[in-house]
Amino acid sequence: AEQTYDVVVIGAGGAGFSAAIEANQAGAQVVLLEKMPTVGGNTLISGGEMNAPNNWVQQKLGITDDSADLYYEDTLKGGDHLGTPEMVRILADHALESAEWLRDEIKVEFLPDHLFQFGGHSRKRALIPVGHTGAELITKLKTKTEEQGVTIKTSMKADALITNDEGRVTGVEATDGSGNKIIFHAQMGVIVATGGFGSNIEMRKKYNPEMDEKYMSTDTPGTTGDGIVMAEALGAKLANMEYIQTYPVCNPETGVISLVADSRFDGAILINQEGERFVEELERRDVISKAILAQTGGYTYQLWNQTIADIGKTIEAHQDEYDMLVKQGLLYKADTLEEAAKFFNVDIDTLKATVKKVNRYASTGDDLDFHHRGGLVSLETGPYYIQKAVPSVHHTMGGLVIDGKTHVINDEGNVIPGLYAAGEVTGVIHGTNRLGGNAIADIFTFGRIAGQQVVAEN
Numbered sequence: 218a219e220q221t222y223d224v225v226v227i228g229a230g231g232a233g234f235s236a237a238i239e240a241n242q243a244g245a246q247v248v249l250l251e252k253m254p255t256v257g258g259n260t261l262i263s264g265g266e267m268n269a270p271n272n273w274v275q276q277k278l279g280i281t282d283d284s285a286d287l288y289y290e291d292t293l294k295g296g297d298h299l300g301t302p303e304m305v306r307i308l309a310d311h312a313l314e315s316a317e318w319l320r321d322e323i324k325v326e327f328l329p330d331h332l333f334q335f336g337g338h339s340r341k342r343a344l345i346p347v348g349h350t351g352a353e354l355i356t357k358l359k360t361k362t363e364e365q366g367v368t369i370k371t372s373m374k375a376d377a378l379i380t381n382d383e384g385r386v387t388g389v390e391a392t393d394g395s396g397n398k399i400i401f402h403a404q405m406g407v408i409v410a411t412g413g414f415g416s417n418i419e420m421r422k423k424y425n426p427e428m429d430e431k432y433m434s435t436d437t438p439g440t441t442g443d444g445i446v447m448a449e450a451l452g453a454k455l456a457n458m459e460y461i462q463t464y465p466v467c468n469p470e471t472g473v474i475s476l477v478a479d480s481r482f483d484g485a486i487l488i489n490q491e492g493e494r495f496v497e498e499l500e501r502r503d504v505i506s507k508a509i510l511a512q513t514g515g516y517t518y519q520l521w522n523q524t525i526a527d528i529g530k531t532i533e534a535h536q537d538e539y540d541m542l543v544k545q546g547l548l549y550k551a552d553t554l555e556e557a558a559k560f561f562n563v564d565i566d567t568l569k570a571t572v573k574k575v576n577r578y579a580s581t582g583d584d585l586d587f588h589h590r591g592g593l594v595s596l597e598t599g600p601y602y603i604q605k606a607v608p609s610v611h612h613t614m615g616g617l618v619i620d621g622k623t624h625v626i627n628d629e630g631n632v633i634p635g636l637y638a639a640g641e642v643t644g645v646i647h648g649t650n651r652l653g654g655n656a657i658a659d660i661f662t663f664g665r666i667a668g669q670q671v672v673a674e675n
């Protein structure tokens with residue numbers, strides 16, 4: 218079977234949805250192909266937080282000293298300057314606009330008075346969608362896409378890109394849920410938004426042998442690098458493929474990211490089996506992950522009290538996850554520190570000494586041990602929460618090389634005509650290490666550009 222559209226978008230995560238909506242608004246007939254039975258990708262299961270310098274919540278909270286320049290610096294530095302500066306510049310200059318687009322056009326609701334300051338960021342600048350997950354984003358994007366008349370095809374896996382004699386990408390070969398081959402012709406162009414390759418262990422090992430079976434992954438099973446492989450077959454250039462990020466605090470049984478553990482951003486501390494802190498809790502994900510793996514057993518316990526729980530309300534926001542963790546014996550609520558320590562056999566005297574220091578540093582505002590950048594919170598009063606966690610593969614920084622207009626670039630440095638890419642499938646923004654809240658900012662900024670660009674060039 219064959220079908221013809223103006224634009225074919227591959228992958229229905231945040232990048233694909235925003236590209237499809239923009240291309241459609243610019244007048245194109247758009248089809249969005251998703252290989253899984255449901256849409257959303259990793260965007261759906263993420264925390265959904267999005268960095269935007271100078272955002273409206275910062276203004277409300279009296280944070281007046283943020284800027285696109287600072288955000289640019291933080292992002293480049295966070296990736297050890299391996300992100301492409303011109304691309305990071307575009308992200309920094311457009312992140313706020315992307316957030317406003319989500320708020321005003323897509324009707325995404327963000328919390329009006331709470332922000333996260335993820336590791337590596339010098340300001341509190343991450344907007345939080347209601348519900349604290351990407352579900353708010355994907356639900357609203359899906360509604361908008363359907364209202365606009367974009368065709369969404371789920372259980373439709375793109376297998377290969379089709380080119381004409383001049384090497385221009387003119388369509389996609391796909392397979393539907395029943396194994397039928399379908400050709401989608403794209404009169405204007407194809408946008409690849411297939412996400413990363415965190416769930417593809419063979420591909421992880423190919424680019425970084427360290428990232429083998431010993432790591433589980435936080436990613437959805439669809440995250441297998443298909444877009445990278447399809448574009449590579451046309452000579453696309455890849456960058457930063459060896460940089461694979463682990464998320465420090467995930468479920469030790471399943472590898473699933475812990476969003477309850479977002480209490481870390483409100484002051485929860487990390488301790489080892491011996492009861493000692495060993496890293497600054499707002500350090501970069503790679504640094505924290507490595508530090509955790511170096512501890513006894515290769516795991517950590519996250520500890521917080523009710524004061525901290527009441528700040529971000531991560532338990533209420535993620536009640537299902539909380540109940541599950543309790544049932545699995547991975548999270549315990551205790552009235553006293555003694556009880557918390559006993560549940561996981563942590564050395565109580567060491568833990569008490571650790572907490573005593575934390576309380577002192579909280580009152581002086583000066584963490585003499587690890588220089589906690591958000592300022593520690595006193596753990597004087599209970600009840601307490603203690604949660605066991607391990608690092609798990611979360612984000613692949615590498616991928617396709619794109620230019621500022623999201624054209625896919627080949628090994629000779631030339632644009633592959635008719636081919637665009639956005640989101641985690643690309644590899645030029647985050648360098649060695651993606652900072653928290655930067656994936657969402659990236660996918661919506663470049664997803665929108667891709668959708669606008671493909672139509673503008675036709």
Ligand code: ADP
Pocket residue numbers: 227228229230231232233250251252253256257258259260261373374375376410411412413439440441443444639640641642656660
């Ligand atoms: P991003 O954050 O870049 O938008 P996501 O992981 O949120 O990435 O979304 C990528 C989507 O692409 C996922 O829903 C995934 O299932 C889908 N996908 C991956 N490979 C293919 C493919 N070959 N054909 C169709 N969809 C794909």
